[in-house]
Structure formats: C-alpha cells, structure tokens
Amino acid sequence: MIVAFLNQKGGVGKTTLALNLAGEWARQGRRVTLIDADPQGSALDWSQQRSREGLPRLFGVIGLARDTLHREAPDLAQDADYVVIDGPPRVASLMRSALLAADLVLIPVQPSPLDGWASAEMLSLVTEARIYRPELVARFVLNRCASRTVMARETAGMLADHDPPALVSAIGQRIGFAAAAQSGRLVAELDDDTPAAREITALADEIDRLRIGRTAR
Template structure:
C-alpha cells in the first residue's frame, strides 16, 4: 500500500496526517516507510525532533523521479506513506504517480476547497496513465458543532471524489505531539485525537483491502 498525502495549498496538515497515518499503520503491525517528498522537509524535521526510538524510517525523496525510484525501496515494506510537495509541479506529479491512493487534506475553509481543484486535476491527469490510482478527501482541523464544519463535505461534492468518513478536529495535541517528534497516539493515547487517527487508519486500511479483493 502506497498512500500519498498532497494538497497544493500549504498549511492544510499534510505532514500531521502523514506522520500519524504511518504511526497508526505501525500500530497495526505493518512495516512502514515514511517518504518526505516536500522540499520543506517537515517530516524529516519531525523525525529529528524525536528522542524516542523511531517508529519507522523517514527518508527524503523530494525529486521528480520519485515514481521511478520508489518501487525498489518500497518492496521491503508493507506500507509507504508519502508526505507530498505543495504546488502543482513536477514533485507533486511524481508523488501522485508513485501512489496507489492520494489523500487530499482539506480544512473547512472556502480557500482550501477552492485550492483542492488543482490537486484533483493532477490526480485525474495521472489516472490517464495509472488507471488504478484513487483519491479521497480528508477533512482536517474540523471545528465541531459549526455550520462550516458540517457543510464542508457537501461543498466537496462537485469534485466527484470520495470524502472519508473519518475526520480530524482542531486539537492542540496534534501540534504539541509534533513538536516532540511523537504521534498523537504516543503523546496522548486516550485522547479524542488518537481515536480520530485510529478511525482514519482503519478506514484507509479497509478501503485498501476492498481494492485488493476486487
């Protein structure tokens, strides 16, 4: 399973989702590789801040040949998570082509919803060459019990791409755990954030299993 996490708009929580998704897959017993394909190197910075033993290796591969270079490296792992680059450029295209599924984090904001169009277009373009490629939206930093929090899924319907049921809410623990190089499950295992991540991992794993069985 190779999951790319991409959005052409910065600050949507790509690295937060990528890191915690990788940690959640490890908790399920998978051998996981996290690929930092963003020139900003946020996932590598997260790994450097960590004082505990690593949960999984993190490698930097911010290069336009990622889709050609990754398969040989990925063969040693059960799952690969790619923290992709922002902006519609060669790096983003390479990360999408390297993926089996692309997750698009979207905050409940009109700006995020408008910006999602570029990522969706890149996925549609890549599907011409890779018919098995799939994509899905992940709602991030949702503010519970607000109209915009409830309406974001409806606002994404015109893109004709699934919106995952599992959503991540606006919670301080996501930033606090990241500053320590930890996943939320390590920093606060009984928290709502940890339960949100577990639900996200379960949904992605289930989707992948159904895809393999098809």
C-alpha cells in the same frame, strides 16, 4: 500500498496527518516507511527531533524530494506494508511524480471555501495522472475540523457527493497534534485515548477497509 498526502495549498496539515498515520500503522506492527517529498523537510525535522529526545524509531523517514519519486517509491514498497508520502506544495514536477507513485491519494482540506477552490487544481492533476494510472484512488480528508460549526457541516456535506468523495473519518482541530510534534512524538504516544488519537486510528482503519492493492507497473 503507497499512500500520498497531496494538496497544492500549503498549511492544510499534510505532514501532521502523514506522520501520525504512519505511526498508527507502525504501532499496529506494520512495516512502514515515510517519504518526505517536501523540500521544506518537515517530516525529516520531526524524525531528527525524535532522535534527540532519545525516542525509539517507529518507522523510517527518507528524504526524496525529487521528480524520480514514481520510479523509486515502488522499490521501497517491496520491503514495507505501507509507504506514506508527505507531498510537496505547489511543485508541479514533484506533485506529478508523487501522483504516479501512489496507489491512494489523500487530499487534506479544511472547512473553508478557499480550500475548496485550491483543490480544483489538485483534482486536475489527479485526472491527468489517471491517464497513466487509471487505477489511482483519490479521497478527500477533512482536517482541522471543528465538527459543530456550520462551515464544517457544509463542507462535509458537499464532499459527500463529490468525485472523489471524502472519507468518513474527519480529523478535528486538536492542540495535541502540535504538542506532540514539538517533541518528535505522535498524538497516540502522549495519550492513546484522546479524541485526536482515536481519530487517527479511525482514519487508518478506514483506509485499510478500502482494500487497495498494488498492481504491476
């Protein structure tokens, strides 16, 4: 399965979610490849920091920030259980290519009206991609969410009845994500019994339950 984290709005946590989701599946014994399709190369930087720290490689990280992604990612998927794409912000050709490559598009949003407005353009691209890939599945992921705030509850309620809907699993505003990233680690490697680690596990499990499979191109 190819899972792409995409949102044209920057700063919504695509890289953090992509890395920790890929790491969770790798920790479960799955074969995982992460594609860094963001020209900024943050996932590649994380991988290099991990190497400098002398930490073992959990999964491969490949830089592929080009609009041939939809032709190259399926080849990588033949040798992996999961390919996770850390998508680009506001690069139309790369975004379209990532959409055509993906089986599942996850759109991270924060509990803010601004994120909702920014997602409208993203949803238009999803609709466009479904002309060529009608089987493409999309879901919102509520990220950096303080669950007790009114805004978070209102956002979750709004997305529950949305098309595409939101996943039940939400990711909180956790300092552990930043602390882990600085040393090339995952939150579960710092402590696998923290709220952040449990939320990532729940996210991975919910995606697995969607049972999305690849079909012939």
